[in-house]
Amino acid sequence: MIQITGLTKVYRRGRPPALLDLTLDVRPGLVTALLGPEESGKSTALRLMLDLERGQGVTLFGGRTYRGLRRPEREVGVVLPTVGGMAGHPGRTARGHLRMLAAAAGVPTGRADELLEQTRLAAVAGHRLRVFSPGMNRRLILAGALLGAPGTLVLDAPTEGLSPRNIEWFHSFLRSFAVAGGTVLVTTRTPQEAAQLADRVATLEQGRLVADQPVADFRRTRLRPEVSVRGPQMARLADLLLGQGALVRRDGAVGLAVSGIGRTEIGELAYRHGILLHELAERVVEQPAPRAVLPASSGRSGQVQLHKARTASDGSQPAPTVPGPQAAPGPHGTPGPQPVASPPAAPIPHAAQSPEPARARQAVLTAPAAPAAPVVPVAQAVQAPQAPLGTQSRVPDVLLTETQHLAPLEPLSPTQALPVMQAPPGSVPSSLPPSPLPPSLAPSLSAPLSPAQQVPQGRQAPEPGYALRAAFAGAVGTNLATATASATTSATATTTASAAGTAGTAAVGAAATGTVSTGTASGASALSGAGAHARPSDPATPAPVVGPDHRSE
Numbered sequence: 001m002i003q004i005t006g007l008t009k010v011y012r013r014g015r016p017p018a019l020l021d022l023t024l025d026v027r028p029g030l031v032t033a034l035l036g037p038e039e040s041g042k043s044t045a046l047r048l049m050l051d052l053e054r055g056q057g058v059t060l061f062g063g064r065t066y067r068g069l070r071r072p073e074r075e076v077g078v079v080l081p082t083v084g085g086m087a088g089h090p091g092r093t094a095r096g097h098l099r100m101l102a103a104a105a106g107v108p109t110g111r112a113d114e115l116l117e118q119t120r121l122a123a124v125a126g127h128r129l130r131v132f133s134p135g136m137n138r139r140l141i142l143a144g145a146l147l148g149a150p151g152t153l154v155l156d157a158p159t160e161g162l163s164p165r166n167i168e169w170f171h172s173f174l175r176s177f178a179v180a181g182g183t184v185l186v187t188t189r190t191p192q193e194a195a196q197l198a199d200r201v202a203t204l205e206q207g208r209l210v211a212d213q214p215v216a217d218f219r220r221t222r223l224r225p226e227v228s229v230r231g232p233q234m235a236r237l238a239d240l241l242l243g244q245g246a247l248v249r250r251d252g253a254v255g256l257a258v259s260g261i262g263r264t265e266i267g268e269l270a271y272r273h274g275i276l277l278h279e280l281a282e283r284v285v286e287q288p289a290p291r292a293v294l295p296a297s298s299g300r301s302g303q304v305q306l307h308k309a310r311t312a313s314d315g316s317q318p319a320p321t322v323p324g325p326q327a328a329p330g331p332h333g334t335p336g337p338q339p340v341a342s343p344p345a346a347p348i349p350h351a352a353q354s355p356e357p358a359r360a361r362q363a364v365l366t367a368p369a370a371p372a373a374p375v376v377p378v379a380q381a382v383q384a385p386q387a388p389l390g391t392q393s394r395v396p397d398v399l400l401t402e403t404q405h406l407a408p409l410e411p412l413s414p415t416q417a418l419p420v421m422q423a424p425p426g427s428v429p430s431s432l433p434p435s436p437l438p439p440s441l442a443p444s445l446s447a448p449l450s451p452a453q454q455v456p457q458g459r460q461a462p463e464p465g466y467a468l469r470a471a472f473a474g475a476v477g478t479n480l481a482t483a484t485a486s487a488t489t490s491a492t493a494t495t496t497a498s499a500a501g502t503a504g505t506a507a508v509g510a511a512a513t514g515t516v517s518t519g520t521a522s523g524a525s526a527l528s529g530a531g532a533h534a535r536p537s538d539p540a541t542p543a544p545v546v547g548p549d550h551r552s553e
């Protein structure tokens with residue numbers, strides 16, 4: 001379970017927030033899509049969740065902040081966009097890259113070989129990354145995120161730019177992961193992908209959550225199926241279709257967009273009347289997001305502040321790190337203050353469908369102490385009694401079509417098994433406090449933005465330090481992608497490359513995700529020159545690639 005509460009990010013004072021009071025539960029056993037157009041705040045949300053960025057609000061993974069996780073790589077697998085789309089140093093082989101990450105994460109190297117099999121990369125394990133297609137690189141990044149057999153996956157646009165075959169593979173994998181009890185949060189820009197992939201769709205617009213819907217509602221309210229018809233006799237066909245009660249609108253010079261009647265019926269109607277068709281295709285048309293389709297029962301909004309977590313039994317459990325710059329915990333090593341007012345542990349509305357990971361620690365979030373000032377309310381993380389660990393967790397075989405030539409995924413061994421997600425009764429936190437955001441930051445979701453809050457067309461100028469980090473990350477070919485090492489702060493991000501004898505030592509920006517592979521400044525040029533190398537055949541991408549122009553999928 002991921003509990004996101006009040007995530008807010010303002011990059012520059014006086015500018016509209018990139019993210020405003022995002023509150024969302026991401027439940028195990030489901031794929032949750034965070035959907036939004038460009039610059040709607042999806043990546044910002046993920047970076048805040050993973051403590052890669054400073055902001056307001058808090059995200060709990062099984063009751064702990066990301067930084068508070070003792071072994072983050074074993075709990076949360078992260079896939080973020082990488083420099084040039086590369087999984088790691090272009091001169092490294094896939095096997096070498098993954099084994100390096102395994103060593104950094106303290107995972108047996110055999111696990112790397114298993115994951116190469118699972119992600120259909122075994123056949124190309126000895127090839128260097130510079131000859132990998134985008135799809136192969138992306139699957140290798142995913143393999144890195146899975147090294148620690150985490151129960152939760154957080155992925156930022158994992159399928160963007162990939163071939164339909166790779167997209168289908170990713171979807172199958174993520175669905176299987178969720179079916180096995182895993183928690184999946186994935187961002188996407190396309191409603192169609194959200195509808196295909198997710199069980200639940202949360203829609204962001206201009207940094208605000210405007211809808212949080214089960215996929216069936218999402219399909220009904222946001223997607224409209226219609227049939228595209230083209231041919232030289234469309235006026236006649238339109239009359240016939242209208243006579244059948246269909247809704248018909250003109251679509252270009254020689255086309256119709258038809259709804260309310262199926263493709264087969266349209267084809268038969270045209271055939272019976274001798275009407276020639278050049279195209280008859282189903283498609284899905286996106287509709288604008290409804291305003292504020294939010295579960296009324298969510299009851300959570302605003303910022304919370306964490307104090308030390310303690311086990312329910314002895315209180316000796318290490319505390320989660322306090323998130324955000326405004327948090328004010330007790331001194332390190334000392335137990336945090338008691339909750340101001342711990343409400344009885346009433347289950348939150350979705351708890352019945354939300355089995356909790358067995359090892360989850362629950363947070364009891366309490367009412368704000370001083371909501372008037374921009375001071376966060378007090379919350380206390382308390383470890384819930386351990387739920388019984390089960391043995392049924394394993395990633396099941398992935399259903400793929402024969403034409404993909406992809407073998408089923410290997411099941412995980414019991415030692416790699418995902419935790420069985422079962423919520424101990426009453427262990428799910430009670431409803432959370434109302435938003436303590438200052439009024440200027442917490443307008444109604446349905447209220448139109450004031451001119452001052454309007455998101456500008458172009459990207460905002462990056463905050464100081466961002467450009468430097470980005471430039472540096474690019475210069476060393478830093479891979480920000482996978483969270484399999486346990487670095488916990490940006491300042492101390494692990495530089496695994498140096499351990500592996502790779503040139504380049506910095507891992508700026510890797511921050512809490514930690515897994516870092518560095519290369520040299522040749523990363524970008526190696527990528528652009530990759531067409532000069534023959535690419536190994538990709539089991540999931542069979543089309544041969546003959547030059548750099550063909551790299552895009």
Ligand SMILES: Nc1ncnc2c1ncn2[C@@H]1O[C@H](COP(=O)(O)OP(=O)(O)OP(=O)(O)O)[C@@H](O)[C@H]1O
Nearest residue numbers: 011018038039040041042043044459460462463466
């Ligand atoms: N480091 C930064 N400094 C300043 N502004 C930023 C920074 N990162 C993001 N922004 C701004 O925050 C807003 C949200 O950006 P974000 O990248 O989170 O959107 P997104 O939904 O992930 O977009 P995309 O789908 O294009 O990746 C944008 O207006 C963007 O310009």
